[in-house]
Amino acid sequence: MGANIVCVTSSGGLPIFSRKIGNVESLSFSTIGSLNGVHLFGKSKGLLLESTETENSTVVWKEYDDSLILICVAVMNGQEVVEEIIETVYNALIVFVGTNEIKNFKNVERFKRSLRPSYPIIDCILECLDFGDRNTNLDLLKLVEAILCREGKTLQIALDSFVEVIGTQFGWLTIENCVAAATDGWWSLVQIKRKLLSHIVRSSSHCTCFDMPIYLPFKSPTVPIRLVSVCLINPIRVNVLCGSSPDLSAISQKSYQCWSPIVDTLKLAVQSHPRNIPSNLGFHDSINGFLLINMLLGKFLLCTSLKSTKKDSKSCAETLKSFYYNAVRILEKSETLHQPLETYWVAEYHKLHAIKEGDDLICVLFHSGIPTPCMRLISRETLNIIVSQGELSWSHSSSK
Template sequence: MTAHIMCVTSSGGIPLFVRKKGDGELMTFSKMASLNGVHMFLKTHNIELINTDMPDTTVVWKEFKDCITLIVVASSVTKQVLNKFLNAVFNAMILLVGLKDIEKPRSIERLKKDLRICYPIIDRLLECLDIGDRTTTKTDIIDLTNCIMCLENHLLQVWELAYRLVSVNLVNNVQVLALCGPNPTLNEIERLATQCWRSSLESLRVSEQCYPRNFPSTMSVDPGVLGFLLVNCKIGKYILSRNTQHSKNYGSGTHRLDTLRTFYHHAEEILSQPFDSLKCKVEQSSCKSSEQFKNTKETYWCSEYHKCHALKESEHIIYVLYPSAVPTHTMRIISQKTLKILVSDKQICW
């Protein structure tokens, strides 16, 4: 399984970069030219080519600011996820290179060189695509922020500055990231971070105790739950948790989180409909799909080793992993109960 991302100029189809994840060779120039050529041909006839499906691969095209076109080719990934991926890649390019230099580069060769700084972020975004070949223990989800649920969240304040990304260790396993310019110095940033967070260090230490459970120990879920992924679509955050008591009987914790993540990517298109007017501005290609699954509240999977169930209530969607022995008709009851436990306590915030 492989995923490719390529960037070409919209006017001349000149390749700017190509990156890949998974096995297989890097995309050849002839294939890049073919994929871009069909997009440019249809564009001259006032037809926008958005995506296409092949037996085991999906291709998505997206043009940005009438200056560059991003093309992604991936296996086992939905179009909705690939569209979010392309948006994230372009945003990374703007962050590190600047929109002005992308729209009006001094030279193509200079732009190619400047874009190299984006490669680590693009490669990390590629890792977020679930192509069935996990090469990392990370379980990040594009367009959502990973977090934990704890009583101390409302006490913790976030501070930011703008252009260097600096990481400062506050307590064990807890870091704060700051975006800043050439000043102040690293030592000064560390001093400011420590000073700013001094009053919250004890709250951070208490919050850390939630990990890897990621929700308060005062809450208990059904023992049949192997793990869950809870998404708040309104604020764009998610919580990923696994039941450590089942670590020996139902596969490793990483494998269970991978299963949940895969289920999420395939169920998201069914359940994650827009929650506000801004998100309603989706591509025409996804409108038919959205209509097909309109008002869908739940979906489930059954396999030899696991069962998965997803339930949507208001702005929350919970994806729950169960042992295969759990009766299918009881998954809804357990999922509803679990969701109620997690979101009913108003003292706990995201």
């Protein structure tokens, strides 16, 4: 099971790139030509071809700026999710080359080369699809992963001081690619921007530091800004968006000055991973793991290490991911006449329950022995344990 996404030119159907994930064959040149030909034929007749479905696959077409056509073929994923994948991939292209280049490129080969740095990000985006596969990462479209630790307020104060020294409003601190602290300016960015920035930092986490020019969709699609990331201690990184100054060496020096006094605090904060919540928070024995989402801020927290092995944790994560995509996303929608607030699944080896309260939504994975009527009470209790911890500031954009 897997997915293919291809990009061709609107004018001549020339291939720009092709990426795939999972156990599927890459689309052949003739198949790509046929998919583009069907779209082109409909366009010539005044028809807009958006999607179609086969027995187990969904195909979605999307044209942008009369310049590029993105086509995605995904197994076991519905039209809505595949459309979001295409939209996110297009925004990833903007991040690396800007809208002017996309609309006005003249040399196809040069344009293809300029897009190569975006390939790791596109691969990260495709991993957000649900294939029921333990080998894929647990990642969710448009939502950034967060981590909660007792040291959060100290980290937030240090981050606010650091971005002030740098002269920017946009900064965030990550532990194992999970957001531990962020400025209000960063949280004010559109969700898809934050997600793409997280993908870039994650794909470059092997670097001690990096300085990358990027374009921000919606905010700065034509003028590049800088994304600078510095590793404080493994695996903690501080990241900022800034202008032409200060340079990378100055930012590295300032990061040492700002963060070295609390290096012991940083080491303590790392201990919250992989549980992603403080170890002194206790939950009901029937819980194997949970996925917590704040819909307003666009972030999620995954906890699958309560009492399971690393292998079991991966299985729990993939089960929660499938539950979220197939049953829970309807709870996030506000346009339905009758707003659902909870849902559940019952399987042979486990049970799952999701409940929405305000801007928070929690999906809980139980062992199969839990009585079904008890799941609602335990889910609500689990959510309250986390949101009631004022020092963790789950429902706030910063820990101020």
